[in-house]
Amino acid sequence: MQAPPRVLTVAGSDSGGGAGIQADLKTMLALGTHGMSVITAVTAQNSLGVQGTWELPSQAVAAQFRSVVDDIGVQAVKTGMLATAEVVETVAGLLATVGAPVVVDPVGVSSHGDPLLAADAVDVVRHRLLPSATLATPNLAEVAQLTGVLVRGEEDLPRAAAAVLALGPRWVLIKGGHLPGDAVDLLTDGSAEHWLRAPRHGNRHTHGTGCTLAAAIAARLAFGDPVPSAVTAAKEYVTGAIAAGFPLGAGIGPVDHAHLTRRETAGGTGT
Template sequence: MRTPPPRVLTVAGSDSGGGAGIQADLKTMLALGTHGMSVLTAVTAQNSLGVQGAWELPAEAVRQQFRSVVDDIGVQAVKTGMLATAELVATVAGLLDGLTAPVVVDPVGVSKHGDPLLAAEALETVRAELLPRATVATPNLDEVAQLTGVRVEREADLPRAAEAVLAYGPRWALIKGGHLKDGADAVDLLTDGTTEHWLRAPRHDNRHTHGTGCTLAAAIAARLAKGRPVPDAVADAKEYVTGAIAAGFALGGGIGPVDHGWRLEGLEGLEGEAPERES
């Protein structure tokens, strides 16, 4: 009988367009050789043009989904995404208590189109209850500003942003600098406050990048589930998402998704270039 693959749980919202959220996470987990499982926190009406509606699930529904998976199947890594409300953030934070598996927290605040996905009153609960339970927190620059007030304008600001995020308790902070405009590369900083790992990859001229943040966090969780150390897991995940961005495709009338299956399709010329890492 075949040994099951590593098990990864995503706790996030649904993207009806299939580019981000639970759908992106499960595609990523499959592509990276793990068994993806899900706890749905919210349902969105969403397409390439934006989010037309969002409905949160009751906290008890989230709790029961989580317990059903963890108590029977077990998990080797957890990734959190859209949690929407303070009640759901607190519920998920409580469920993470006692888990020995690594936790990747993607503190989703807004969609790719600028639609709010986290209530303003939930920010303090993210800071006080969720981030302290994170093995790795993966905010983008907008989320860094939302959580800490630190605004990043250039690469040199990334260490200050990481320090501000680490003050809330995650073991590692990955500050995603993809929105920076001061270089040819997409630069991210991973640090635990002692050691810095700078990750660089080519910036691809492709506007179809919906789901990038979800995909990166899910890829990190998949690598952690396979036993990779955090710096290696993050470097591997960045290489995967760089290829997915390069292969991103038009879908609908707006911003299309990254291609989660780019490695599986044998796409010529879109292999992605591995990021450089400086320690």
């Protein structure tokens, strides 16, 4: 038997299972790839927020990365929560040794508003991590943190994209999900623009959306999809996951990473 495409996530652990490493691995499995992980931090986290964070030393991050890449190999890499300047610097150096596509989700703040990136690490993300990215996927708060550009409406998305592209990624996907109206994102490499729209679902259970989207893009890139096709397919998957998001705990529940399987199962049983 042949192994499926291999995708590596470099991110923090979410003990509640809705975001981070856990969301990435669920997404990769749902989309037919073999997910592998480099854990950068451990969080005590649930539906109400992040109660504690413990960063791993950069040596542990590098050892995990080399262990996977040198033996198993990767066909795409996705980064998420990197937490500290030292870990960001380490990961940027490691990514330079990999010939696979890299999706950088420049995680700065959790969906509950908890900080996940040290203040002194932001500049390292700008000048060391983003230049290694095949695709960067910032949300509007991360665009402001990285570039100072404030997006107040859809008309501001091209200016935001240009500011992020100036930091070095080959492509950028500006996620406009927090704007009113349809969920609209802009994907561009500085020449072609791809506008992606999806209906907004009235579901508050959206924890892990950004992690899931970046992981889904990485999974499609591992199959060899060009960037626009990978992003389009990932957006469709995430839109379905948001629609199927479910309550968990007393706060914001997760998107449903298994919605495709549940739909197939329901169809197969006639329910």
